[in-house]
Amino acid sequence: MLRYAIIFLIIALIAGALGFGGVAGAASSIAVLLFWIFVVLFVVGLVMHLVGGRRTL
Numbered sequence: 001m002l003r004y005a006i007i008f009l010i011i012a013l014i015a016g017a018l019g020f021g022g023v024a025g026a027a028s029s030i031a032v033l034l035f036w037i038f039v040v041l042f043v044v045g046l047v048m049h050l051v052g053g054r055r056t057l
Helices: 002-018 021-052
Strands: none
Touching: 002 021
16 A cells, blocks of 8 residues: 555656646645555554564473
8 A cells, every 4th residue: 555655655756747637636635645544554563563462382
């Protein structure tokens, strides 16, 4: 998911440099949304790992 956020960020930067304002804004919004979803999933996974502790077999 982080890969998609980076891809949309690159699309937004290229579109912004070429003057496509609407495309750049949409791609930038998608990149920000995917980034925050990735951050939330990472934090939830980290908390679940810390709460669960280590399990030995």
